[in-house]
Amino acid sequence: MTDTTHTAPAKVPRSVAPARTPVPGGGHRDGSLLRRLTPWLFLAVPLALLITFTYVPVGNMIYYSFTDWDGVSPDRRFTGLDNYEQIFTRPELFRVFFVSFYYLAASAVQIAIALYFATVLSFDLRFRNLFKGILFFPYLINGVAIGFVFLYFFQDGGTLDSVLSWFGAGSDHAWLGDPRSANTSLAGVSVWRFTGLNFVLFLGAIQSIPGELYEAAQLDGATRLQQFRHIIAPSIRPVVSLSVILAISGSLSVFEIPYIMTGGATGTTTFVIQTVKLAFQFNKTGLASAAAVVLLLIILLITWIQRRLVPDEKVDLV
Amino acid sequence: MTTPLPTRRRLAPALTYLSLIVASLVVLVPLVVVFLTSLKTSGEVTDGGPLSLPDDWLNLDNYVTAFTDGKMLSAFFNTTVILLFSITGTVIIGSMTAYAIDRFDFRAKKPVMALFLIATLVPGVTTQVATFQVVNSFGLFNSLWAPILLYMGTDIVSIYIFLQFIRGIPVSLDEAARLDGANSLTIYWKIILPLLKPAIATVVIIKGITVYNDFYIPFLYMPSEDLGTISTALFRFKGPFGAHWEDISAGTILVIAPTLVVFLFLQRYIYNGFAQGATK
Numbered sequence: 141m142t143d144t145t146h147t148a149p150a151k152v153p154r155s156v157a158p159a160r161t162p163v164p165g166g167g168h169r170d171g172s173l174l175r176r177l178t179p180w181l182f183l184a185v186p187l188a189l190l191i192t193f194t195y196v197p198v199g200n201m202i203y204y205s206f207t208d209w210d211g212v213s214p215d216r217r218f219t220g221l222d223n224y225e226q227i228f229t230r231p232e233l234f235r236v237f238f239v240s241f242y243y244l245a246a247s248a249v250q251i252a253i254a255l256y257f258a259t260v261l262s263f264d265l266r267f268r269n270l271f272k273g274i275l276f277f278p279y280l281i282n283g284v285a286i287g288f289v290f291l292y293f294f295q296d297g298g299t300l301d302s303v304l305s306w307f308g309a310g311s312d313h314a315w316l317g318d319p320r321s322a323n324t325s326l327a328g329v330s331v332w333r334f335t336g337l338n339f340v341l342f343l344g345a346i347q348s349i350p351g352e353l354y355e356a357a358q359l360d361g362a363t364r365l366q367q368f369r370h371i372i373a374p375s376i377r378p379v380v381s382l383s384v385i386l387a388i389s390g391s392l393s394v395f396e397i398p399y400i401m402t403g404g405a406t407g408t409t410t411f412v413i414q415t416v417k418l419a420f421q422f423n424k425t426g427l428a429s430a431a432a433v434v435l436l437l438i439i440l441l442i443t444w445i446q447r448r449l450v451p452d453e454k455v456d457l458v
Numbered sequence: 459m460t461t462p463l464p465t466r467r468r469l470a471p472a473l474t475y476l477s478l479i480v481a482s483l484v485v486l487v488p489l490v491v492v493f494l495t496s497l498k499t500s501g502e503v504t505d506g507g508p509l510s511l512p513d514d515w516l517n518l519d520n521y522v523t524a525f526t527d528g529k530m531l532s533a534f535f536n537t538t539v540i541l542l543f544s545i546t547g548t549v550i551i552g553s554m555t556a557y558a559i560d561r562f563d564f565r566a567k568k569p570v571m572a573l574f575l576i577a578t579l580v581p582g583v584t585t586q587v588a589t590f591q592v593v594n595s596f597g598l599f600n601s602l603w604a605p606i607l608l609y610m611g612t613d614i615v616s617i618y619i620f621l622q623f624i625r626g627i628p629v630s631l632d633e634a635a636r637l638d639g640a641n642s643l644t645i646y647w648k649i650i651l652p653l654l655k656p657a658i659a660t661v662v663i664i665k666g667i668t669v670y671n672d673f674y675i676p677f678l679y680m681p682s683e684d685l686g687t688i689s690t691a692l693f694r695f696k697g698p699f700g701a702h703w704e705d706i707s708a709g710t711i712l713v714i715a716p717t718l719v720v721f722l723f724l725q726r727y728i729y730n731g732f733a734q735g736a737t738k
Contacts, residue, residue: 176564178558178562178642179558179559179562179564179567180558180564181642182554182555182557182558182562182642182646183554183555183558183559183570185551185554186551186552186554186555186617187570187573189551189607189610189611190573190574190577190611191573192592192611193589193592193607193608193611194577194580194585194611195573195577196588196592197585197586197588197589197591197592198580198585198588200588200591200592201585201587201588204587204588211591253481256477257477257478257481260474260477260478261478265474265475265478269725271478271481271482272729273721273725274481274482274485274486275481275482275485276729277485277718277721278485279732280667280671280717280721280728281671281714281717282670282671282673282688282689282692282713282714282717283671283673283689284673284689284690284692284693284713285692285710285713285714288492288692288695288706288707288709288710289488289489289492289710290488292488292491292492292495292508292703292706292707293488293491295508297507297508298508299487299488299491299508299509302507302508302509303487303509332484332485332488337732340729340732340733341733344729344733364470389581393581393583393584395583395674396673396674400673400693412583412584415584415587416586416587416678419586419587419590420590420678425587425591428587429587429588432584432585432587432588435581435584436580436581436584436585439579439581439584440579443579
């Protein structure tokens with residue numbers, strides 16, 4: 141994305157051109173002053189919103205993270221690094237990071253499934269569009285609706301139990317009852333919800349490969365597996381690595397599904413649920429801000445690694 | 459190449475279709491079950507299994523309950539208001555920014571670009587702790603303006619979509635209009651904006667679906683009962699309807715149905731739009 145700034149100078153000549161045309165009416169000086177102000181007239185509102193709702197909060201958040209503010213009272217004490225120390229030393233605060241591993245594992249599954257179906261559906265198949273639509277649709281569904289659909293699905297004697305009993309594997313297992321199976325179930329919901337997006341991204345990348353390549357490969361007697369390895373894999377690598385990075389930062393900032401389905405009970409509290417609870421239920425704005433800063437730093441670090449690993453021009457669509 | 463196909467060659471397509479059918483069932487079964495439940499009576503839900511069929515396929519009582527007791531009507535109204543304002547705002551703000559950045563040359567251009575670029579890296583969920591204080595200090599807490607402004611002000615993806623598209627519009631059009639005496643605002647409004655139509659369509663679709671589905675922002679900023687959006691109103695079904703799964707299911711289907719209709723009509727645009735939006 142950063143290369144947009146590098147390409148900017150190349151366009152200078154054409155945007156300078158109108159400045160040379162004589163300005164009708166008013167003097168030359170007024171015209172150029174107005175011209176210099178014009179971009180700012182267009183940028184005023186967008187910049188004001190950007191600064192108010194992104195940069196001011198980030199700045200405040202960093203400031204709050206060094207205080208013991210409760211979010212309401214007018215006085216706050218500067219406590220130095222105390223909040224950060226708490227996050228990394230109090231096990232009940234730190235533990236939530238481990239929940240991310242369930243979602244990280246789920247994203248690996250998700251990417252694998254998406255790759256498989258994108259490959260399969262890139263070939264001519266009957267009902268191709270129908271299958272594509274079915275696989276993608278969950279991504280568009282409202283998160284609260286998905287939460288309720290799966291609460292019913294995982295209920296005792298619910299859909300999952302009924303389907304399992306058809307196969308003789310009936311159980312009265314409480315799926316959301318203990319931390320391990322609850323987190324696995326919730327991560328499964330996340331696979332159900334997000335596979336469609338990865339699938340459509342991969343499919344788009346595969347379909348942008350020129351058809352002659354496959355024809356040539358087929359003439360040479362290449363199998364589908366060989367076609368995948370030597371034609372498809374290299375051309376979708378950028379979009380796959382982008383998905384991996386998005387999956388990692390996504391696994392760290394999971395909120396909706398566990399919050400709606402379990403409210404963070406039975407060990408399903410994620411980092412963001414904990415931060416939201418600290419800030420808005422326990423009025424620990426200082427501590428919550430420190431937690432948010434830690435998450436922000438981790439995500440920035442991951443993005444930085446991505447930029448180092450994947451050269452920009454390959455992912456860049458701007 | 460004309461040798462008879464080995465069994466493997468014939469088995470492979472069958473397995474492919476099998477995997478597709480299994481995946482489709484995994485997607486559809488949880489949804490269909492909820493749809494079936496929404497048509498059942500309270501008694502049928504407690505007595506029958508989740509996979510049983512409703513007795514009366516036209517039993518819409520649960521939908522009536524969801525609308526009246528679940529306040530879904532006012533939720534749809536609030537969501538529509540938020541959608542209208544935030545989408546219009548996003549389109550205007552995004553296209554203005556793209557126009558200013560692409561068509562003008564000014565000294566602070568690079569810093570301004572950087573400001574927008576860096577903001578894409580900041581995940582919204584993390585900063586709400588502090589954003590809340592900003593919104594609150596404007597007195598916007600518990601008003602429809604909080605989500606509208608937040609959706610409008612923090613959408614950088616749409617700026618990129620516009621920026622990408624505006625580069626393809628020849629500058630000679632601007633220049634010709636300028637020679638005819640048009641000022642920058644006229645050029646933006648009469649020439650650039652109409653030509654951006656395809657990009658506007660993409661932004662409207664992505665933004666519309668994102669805003670329609672968002673739970674976090676309305677949940678945080680509009681806790682008032684009367685200010686429910688479809689997400690928060692549905693979320694509130696959890697308490698009063700307790701174990702009344704037939705009512706909860708009806709509410710859920712009510713929320714999913716518009717998405718399904720939009721998807722069926724605008725499939726092509728939706729695939730392209732989300733592919734563009736996600737890779738930003």
